[in-house]
Amino acid sequence: MTSRRLGEIGPLSFSFDGKPYRGRDGDTLASALLANGVRLVGRSFKYHRPRGVWGFGAEEPNALFDVTENGKTTPNLRGTTELLRDGMALRSVNAAPTAASDRYGALDRLARFLPAGFYYKTFLWPDWHRFEPSIRNMAGLGRLDGAHQPAAEVATVSAQCDRLVIGAGPAGLTAARAAAGLGSVMLVDDRVLPGGSLLWCEAEVEGRAGPDWARSITDDLQAGGHTVLSRATAYGIYDHNLVAIWERRENLPDRVWRVRAKEIVVATGAIERPLVFADNDRPGVMSAEAGLYYLKRHDVLVGERVAVFTNNDSAYRTAGELARAGARVILADTRRQAGVVAPEGVELRMGASVEAVYGARGVEAVSMDKRRREADAVLVSGGFTPTVHLFCQNKGKLHYDEKLGALVPREPVEGMRVVGAANGAFGLDAALSDGAGEEALGETYGIAPLWPKSSGKSRQWIDFQNDVTLKDVELAARENFRSVEHLKRYTTLGMATDQGKTSNMNGLAAMAAITGQGIEATGTTTYRPPFTPVPLTAIAGRRRGELFNPVRRLPLEARHRAAGATFREYGGWLRPAWFGEGTKDEAVRREAERARETVAILDGSPLGKIEVMGPDAGRLADFNSYNTLSTLKPCRIRYGFMLTESGVVYDDGVSLKVADDHYLVSCSSGHVAGVYARLEEWRQDGFDPGRVFVHNATPQWATLTASGPRAKALVEALSLGVDLSDEALPHMAFAQGRFGAVPARVARVSFTGDRSYEISVPSRAAGALLDAMLEAGRPLDAGLMGSEALLLLRAEKGYLIAGKDTDGTTMPHDLGVSGPRSKRKDEFMGKRSLFTEEAERENRQQFVGLEAETLLPTGAHGVERVSEKRRSIGFVTSSYQSPTLKRPIALGLIERGLSRVGEEIELVHLGQTFRARISTPCAFDPEGVRLNA
Template sequence: MTGWRHDSLGRQIDRSAPLPFTFDGKPLSGFSGDTPASALLASGIRVLGRSFKYHRPRGLWGMGGEEPNAIFDVTENGHTTPNVRATTLLLREGMELRSVNTAPDAARDRMGVLDLFNRFLPGGFYYKTFMAFGWMRWEPMIRRMAGLGRLDPGHCPPADIPPVNGRCDLLVIGAGPAGLAAARAAARNGREVWLIDEAAEPGGSLRWRGGDIDGGNWREFARDTIEAVTAAGGRLLTSTTLWGAFDHGLFAAWERRDGRPDRHWRIRACETVLAAGAIERPLWFANNDLPGIMSAEAALHYLSLHGAIAGRRILLATGNDGSYPIADALAQAGCAVILADARTDPPTAPEGVEHLPAARLTGANGRNSVSGALIGDRAIEADTILVSGGYTPSVHLHCQAGGKLDWNTASDSLVPRPGSSVLRVAGAANGGFGLARALAEGHAAGGGAGPAPRVAVGDWQLTPMRPDPTLRGRQWIDPQNDVTLKDVRLAAQEGYRSVEHLKRYTTLGMATDQGRSANFAGLAAMAALTGRTIPETGTTTYRPPFSPLPLSVIGGPRRGALFNPPKRLPLEAAHKEEGATFREYGGWLRPAAYGHGDETELVQQEALAARKTVGLYDASPLGKIEVIGPGAAELLDYCNYLRISTLRPGRARYGFVLSETGIVHDDGVVLRLAEDRFIVSASSSHAASVRMIMEEARQDIFDPAKSFIHDVTAGFVTLTVTGPKSRDLLRAAELPEILCDDGSLPHMSVIETRWNGHGLRVARVSFTGDRSYELTVPARHASALRDTLETARQKVSGHWIGMEAVMILRAEKGFILVGKDTDGLTMPHDLGWGGPRVKRKDEYLGRRSLFTPEARRKDRRQLVGLETTDGKTLPTGAHLVPVDGKRRSLGFVTSSCFSPVLGRPIALALVEGGRERIGTELGLFHLGETGRVRICGSCAFDPEWERLHA
């Protein structure tokens, strides 16, 4: 044995390929096949991180996803990936590992002083402490302390992770003994089997424990199984994490491929076997969080696969048979091993191992790492403490699939209830802790006929191990989040006895290991403290993902335009010829302004020109949802705040679509073309959601055979003509004269006519407050209509205007944008539309919510206008506050701009009791600056509406 690396053990590493790396700036070296965890263990470094709350030193505990302490920010090729678990990452040359939640590093963390104040920082302290002096006083400090690692803003993960669909007869999750037995049994019956495992090779615990199966080495058994699976058309996916079980038998898996892009699998199987194994539990004793205290199974894992020695003088504390082969392997590797078994009648100890029966570990000595242990009152000299408190089955995927759990006394664990999910569970995941039982259960789950694979060893025996509330000293339940047994006791005393409440009050199990090493202990402690059994206490909810995975894996190439493709106007090229600058509005790329130069000046010129002459803009993104059939009017009555059935054919009506909570979801115009035909002109950003709201009502509430909904937005182009000379432009374009006749086409009416041999629909509606016409043609005729209007525009000195100018025009009239001038609490009567709420007696979507106590409040935020007292344009989002007295937000500015036709700034705002405040002054607060504004009506331009009919 040389240093902390055994000279001959470690079959997974290549000693001829050294890999230099750094940890907290210190140069170190490992070998190809190492993980950062095994390389650091072999280097003898004990302190790898700090706990989240108290910043106590933390060392390596586990060997996989259960690791709560060894979490690093990893820098490669100049890019940093945060919060990477050292146990699940292959070491690569030049890696820079940086401990998280430390300053300046893990060994010298200045924040370690917080542990001196631990008595003032118990579980739930933030709920109480931060009530004092106001949350805003504490928030900056909390934000600085929150989180573990740090994001690298310049690191954009690769987008070339393709989603791949797959199907099979049998999906086997886990390639340990039970999984291999299930796969072999099914494959020999000719079934297509997919075998998935997180490790780089199959075998599970056999890889470090070894064993003979059917009279031969386990490797022969594994090789025969893989050959049978492949021959039957199946596949083996190693280095693959099956991270989620979803409805209808869908499973999601992340495959890591060295040197090639990863893959994200979406798998559906006729049947599924879960053989995910179990996680070794810790033991609970005073100072059980010191570096140098490790999982016994993990110590064997690192010794066998990496040759890394956990310690030289080792105390192994256990209460089960599974620890005896570990003690034997460590002793044969040259370690001095003391085996302390809590059972009074344990098996015979391996040769060379000092045996202590009926011995319970009560404490660990040391400051920054283990220097000794206590067995009762007896001091034991040791540099490492290995513990095994039993095993917790990995039931996460079973529970994600809707499965329930039962308590199994023999295995001292919660095990899957048979038949409660679509998964058949086998082996250690089913409470079968031992090679013989794992093989037998796996063989049966795979549908195998005949005898199961045979082994010479029997099943393991174990005794329950629990946290002892009577033991002196701090016992750590969740080492990453610094939850102690004392915190669980405090939660019980204060009434947080539900497991879900316990979790949130103490943060138990909310660490990045998702409670793998902590949940059972917290559950057992709460059960003991409240006099309940573990089944009575309950369990937390398991949710995907099973293990942390990069969001880029789930997203794959679906980012940017591939995730949310911008919708494009059919006339985009023509607008570019006019010098348009494009931006996204409601998911559409639309002209923001036309011409070259300062955009602010261009927008002001366009808005002023539209008020003086005529403006043209492309309104094609406005929703065009056709609702037809004898039940169309009834359906629209239900889906709209204003009654639609009273609308005459040829007329239009403005209104709102509400959510079930009475909140304004969208505003728009409904056109009635015939008794049984309507066009719902929703706003461009809400067209899809409005269609879904109506479709849900059509299918769930009404007779779906009496009405039909079609979204034809993309099939038509709408060009809007607005301004005092809009009628002159229509005449110059030689459009049908009926369009210029106010008797035939008054405001809020619609007409369908013919132009150039094809259909033309014209709606007399206005989003600017001036006389306006919306001209709609099929998209294939858009260029012809645009060319005709362009020629006429030049004759009347009109202007193309972009969306920024349109926003000014609508704000001058107090017209709203839902989502900008409303928020998630705005109801129609907050906008001055209280009539239907009072008059309508029939049922409509959201009606009940409009009469709740919350909806009836007199101080609800209402839409009003604002006038500045200093002539400055108001910042959007600025808060309105009382002029005198305690500063609090009475509302906020929703829209703000400079009106060129009025020659002054204007703004809209949502203000508490706004309409009753008209004429009064309020304070303005924004980013530390203050000012004053005067409340006024929302309509700043042409309040008499004379220009609409001019």
């Protein structure tokens, strides 16, 4: 193949579909292939038609490659944004064995039998599953390399700034400079160098060459302490101005930034859209701006005999530059009059159109005004589509501007400003003015929109990647898939990695013409993140292997190990399950008996300690809880549930009222992150965030519990400065004291049914507190207790564990707690769901105890016989051999269980049959005498 590089081809070696080539430093994969005269770079998804490079950035629909480096293959890299490196091996996607000789290319001959939606109709008979394996094998573009498992090296960086500017073109640079004096600025751009179109469109700004002017602004920003990121793509905007940014770094792991900005400035530019004509998808047909870009940035002449086809003034610059570079250029302008002067050396034909392309594997000629013209490249410009994906992700709305032939932002979105070409301010002067916050000059670049029109039997391509033609849009309309969302799914228009960047406008304009309702009324599909494909490694970050769900560790882990603890994971925390020698059963029985007879010491540090503070703290605490908390007196504690929005029990726990404007929510260990997240979500979405604040203090505090008949004597010996009398500190109360030089909170709550005290101190003092408790407990026969004994003790009392003794349907009245449901008048999370038909169903599963002669297996199903068949009526949730009661105990969820106390039921498990009597959940000390013993 003939080189199309103006100058040296370059020192870097690479291969494409097994053939060797060379390229330059700074090349993209696409520019390197074009420089080597390679036009056919892949095959389309559906018909396997030949495809060439169309664009030069994220909008590229065709040039996707599986790239092998150092023996590892990464699929579906976009050739226009991926930088060339020495030794790369490129393979075309969706082609077998190569793009040039694809055995599936024959599918194009069957196109008339494979219109849009054919798979919905064709493979129903005799059975879809007969065709499914073959179809799935052909689906997709690139292929995964099973041996390539990228390391978990992508760091996640959280940042805040006053203004986040997305896009370092003329408008974005101007906006960033203007914002620099008003606070912190972060400027991000997906290219290596700042400047946007100034890098390939020669222009002076403020007396300096465009690239030099752009570089001076970024240098000044960095010198002023602001952040500038290159090769960084803002791919999604989420609630509360959270922007996700993927940053690629040479010789360093990628990073994902999570940025919250007071104001987001969207300066993402615009994408040149195709013109639609017969066989406009052939290799060699490309964006006019792309042709200019490859010439000015990479010294690549995309063709020697070039036809430029346009409906606006912007393509004139491209035609002139190509002619100056030595190409023979003919310019077909659909308009009768242009707004710019015809370039020197260019054959200009006004009122002319390209009707069709000739050449099976690439452009060989074009039909222009029904006359054949020799050409090896066709550069088209159908106008520009503002890149408004991020604006629309932030709930922005668009309107159609007739003068611009484009959908542009309609009304501002709070906390966001759109500037430059993304705002319809086309042209350098307009972009600079708009970026500076001044009135844009309103350049229209003389566009006369040319939307797709049916022209007989020829196929005109709208979506290059997904093989959607104008006829497919017409078929969708005939079959009443006229909504753009239905059009998208029926035809696959705008799906896959392209996400409609080059196809959506032509597709919706075609549907608008068919339905006669106008482009704005037709609307666009919903823009969802990510704007461009993002590697799963970037989204997952370092959450892989042991880091996928990192085990949380106690401050006293080393001390527990030294004491002979056996560790297990509970709710994501590595905690002592039991201590000492012997089997698990022996150790658990020993610890449970000590807790009932003397005093046991438990490490309860993972229990949630989430502070809710501020004037509206009581309102938020009440809304989060099934039980009212604001009616508590200060220094009192209340047990209750937290529900999901569907009314299901999410967690249980106690809440402490420190003051009218200060609450402490103590949830189960495994739900700390979830409870904190829901409190923070509702703080922001349902309350005035300036009047209530949520802080997760769980890691800052360690909690040690003394439980048993001698617990009070042990705590008294610690000299915490707290009156432990029952009058001063009754059950479900707490007091503030001191442990040496640090604060200590003493809460009288129990999860065992015996008198218990939870002592919380700063984590740094946990070791000293444990030493003091062991020393004070020595004459009291105190000892350490693990989680397994605690679980047994709570089951004796009938205390539930959310997620173990409840399931995804359990509501509070199923647990015998119906007071708030019937009495509370204010709103709380899940309230309305407690009164649905499902919630009122009589045969709901309810929390009960189960008495049996033998130990029941956890998970055993209660059954009843209906017409000689057995039907499940619930199951066993917890089951233990009680050393205190000297018999088995069990808890379960059984249909109508609360009204069936005393009834005997049958249970089955793995072929075994058991009998049990339904009882109340509490099997030990039902009067609660021991809480005050």
